[in-house]
Amino acid sequence: MxxxxxxxxxxxxxxxxxxxxxxxxxxxxxxxxxxxxxxxxxxxxxxxxxxxxxxxxxxxxxxxxxxxxxxxxxxxxxxxxxxxxxxxxxxxxxxxxxxxxxxxxxxxxxxxxxxxxxxxxxxxxxxxxxxxxxxxxxxxxxxxxxxxxxxxxxxxxxxxxxxxxxxxxxxxxxxxxxxxxxxxxxxxxxxxxxxxxxxxxxxxxxxxxxxxxxxxxxxxxxxxxxxxxxxxxxxxxxxxxxxxxxxxxxxxxxxxxxxxxxxxxxxxxxxxxxxxxxxxxxxxxxxxxxxxxxxHYGRSGLNMLTYDPSNEGQDYLFTDTDRQRAYEELFYDIPRVVSEFGDAVSIGDFIRGVSNETPSHSMDMAQAMIDNPDLSVRTENGGERRSASGIRSTDTLILKPQRSFLLMPPLKQ
Ligand SMILES: C[S@@+](CC[C@H](N)C(=O)[O-])C[C@H]1O[C@@H](n2cnc3c(N)ncnc32)[C@H](O)[C@@H]1O
Missing domain, CATH: 3.40.50 (Rossmann fold)
Incomplete structure (x- = not known):
């Protein structure tokens, strides 16, 4: 060179x-x-x-x-x-x-x-x-x-x-x-x-x-x-x-x-x-x-380097639009990842598992957890965590038993 x-x-x-x-x-x-x-x-x-x-x-x-x-x-x-x-x-x-x-x-x-x-x-x-x-x-x-x-x-x-x-x-x-x-x-x-x-x-x-x-x-x-x-x-x-x-x-x-x-x-x-x-x-x-x-190349939710041909080349540029797109993808991705652990995972383990896989801002990820009706974030004492900024690594992320129909990912044609 x-x-x-x-x-x-x-x-x-x-x-x-x-x-x-x-x-x-x-x-x-x-x-x-x-x-x-x-x-x-x-x-x-x-x-x-x-x-x-x-x-x-x-x-x-x-x-x-x-x-x-x-x-x-x-x-x-x-x-x-x-x-x-x-x-x-x-x-x-x-x-x-x-x-x-x-x-x-x-x-x-x-x-x-x-x-x-x-x-x-x-x-x-x-x-x-x-x-x-x-x-x-x-x-x-x-x-x-x-x-x-x-x-x-x-x-x-x-x-x-x-x-x-x-x-x-x-x-x-x-x-x-x-x-x-x-x-x-x-x-x-x-x-x-x-x-x-x-x-x-x-x-x-x-x-x-x-x-x-x-x-x-x-x-x-x-x-x-x-x-x-x-x-x-x-x-x-x-x-x-x-x-x-x-x-x-x-x-x-x-x-x-x-x-x-x-x-x-x-x-x-x-x-x-x-x-x-x-x-x-x-x-x-x-x-x-x-x-x-x-x-960077790839998806904006979790699993960013999982190539989806329809999404390939759609760079995540860290702008507000990218953050909104990532937030929407996180809605489907977070429950999916929790289900891979079973039905509950500590926030610390979740972050360790996914942080390599996403360009998402940590606050967007936390907000997507709080807003998702299929998820519940529990404190160490078992109480419901209500604000994204309050989430701690010792909290537990729980997948609710009845997943809402609206939040199922759309079927591929
Ligand atoms: C991009 S400049 C460094 C700029 C500096 N880091 C800064 O931010 O101001 C790269 C430097 O690497 C030095 N350099 C080139 N090959 C090198 C090598 N194999 N080992 C150490 N230094 C090297 C060059 O002399 C040059 O000063």
Missing amino acids: VHVPYKWVDGAVLGEHSKKKHQVLRRYISEYLNIRCSMPQQSRFRFAIIDGFAGAGAYQGGEPGSPLIFLELLLEQTQEINVRRTASGMAEIQFECLFIFNDLNRDAIEILKQNVSPFQNRCNQRHDLSAKISFMNEEFETAYPNIKKHLAALKLTRNVFFNLDQCGNSWVSRSTIVDILTTYQSSEVLLNFAAQSMFTYLSRNNPVALKKTLKQHGVDEQQVEEISRVASKREWRAAIEKLVFESYRRCGPYVSPFAINNPDGWLYWLLHFANEPKARQVYNDLLHENSGVQG
């Missing part, structure tokens, strides 16, 4: 899709800190952020890059959390954070060191914050074993976030993602994957090259042969997209395969991998705040 190097020395230009990525990153990390620092008894929070493709930290015009976004957020958010906690009589949290910034480009790392320095000084002045910042200058895959050693030496075995903003789609192996998610408890990976550039180099007429490229993404030869019989180019492409999605989905228990559609047509996936369902849900919910640029 042709690889255009970033010109960090002259000042790199911040592209539209990177702005969107930064927006998602900002919101996600801010939620990440809020959620993980919400326990009243907590007094210490240790975490690590590894930016494997960090860049130089600043773009033309002074726009911050991902490392500075992380540092800015750390300074702002931790202060806000502690002010809030003190005001409500809770103990302050002592934040201990390790940052590892890696980039293959030496210039990028040297410029980054200068850009990071004022932030390190600001961290040093805070009594409630200890930030340790390390720099590496290697290919990410070569750096990864040393990153692991570094984390092990500091006994950082959980709360590890990897930002893998590769240019292209081939600089991070699937086995490394699996290794991260199985090594660290509460770990998350945000992977940039230039899907469009993968398609640019795929050709139906060159099966050898096709198999070789797709093998790298975990798609085996037999799967490639099976789709070679698909008639139209569009369907062939959709089939490949689905195979590659699914291959990456197998890397971790909770994966959000969403795409950023650039106005000029380049398509990027921003894949979020987590080993906890809550992280998946938070990421998914915040994508609704950035509607219009993301989409």
Whole structure:
């Protein structure tokens, strides 16, 4: 694949899709800190952020890059959390954070060191914050074993976030993602994957090259042969997209395969991998705040990657119309999933079972449970839960014995 190097020395230009990525990153990390620092008894929070493709930290015009976004957020958010906690009589949290910034480009790392320095000084002045910042200058895959050693030496075995903003789609192996998610408890990976550039180099007429490229993404030869019989180019492409999605989905228990559609047509996936369902849900919910640029193939209710030819290609774009469509599908889908468990399931188990299968906002899902006459949500004490915002993971979702006739899915002609 042709690889255009970033010109960090002259000042790199911040592209539209990177702005969107930064927006998602900002919101996600801010939620990440809020959620993980919400326990009243907590007094210490240790975490690590590894930016494997960090860049130089600043773009033309002074726009911050991902490392500075992380540092800015750390300074702002931790202060806000502690002010809030003190005001409500809770103990302050002592934040201990390790940052590892890696980039293959030496210039990028040297410029980054200068850009990071004022932030390190600001961290040093805070009594409630200890930030340790390390720099590496290697290919990410070569750096990864040393990153692991570094984390092990500091006994950082959980709360590890990897930002893998590769240019292209081939600089991070699937086995490394699996290794991260199985090594660290509460770990998350945000992977940039230039899907469009993968398609640019795929050709139906060159099966050898096709198999070789797709093998790298975990798609085996037999799967490639099976789709070679698909008639139209569009369907062939959709089939490949689905195979590659699914291959990456197998890397971790909770994966959000969403795409950023650039106005000029380049398509990027921003894949979020987590080993906890809550992280998946938070990421998914915040994508609704950035509607219009993301989409994904498949259905909008549950089982989003279950292909229905009549629905294929109808992207969920996180808009109000998509949310309404998803809400309607959830009406049929939720009772169906509950019946697969029997006639009752705890909300926690239900969410664990379906969160990989839907782009729906968690509030839409909760509202669909409350509004559905075939379902009842019961609290731990057995009382009826009446509001969507009150639903807890310890509640039970019950399928009523007499299903209403009106809510049966329409028969297919
Ligand atoms: C998209 S830019 C990173 C932008 C940065 N994350 C941000 O948001 O500001 C990708 C960076 O990856 C670096 N790079 C390319 N191949 C790499 C590799 N195999 N390992 C580590 N860094 C690499 C490039 O030098 C470039 O700075």
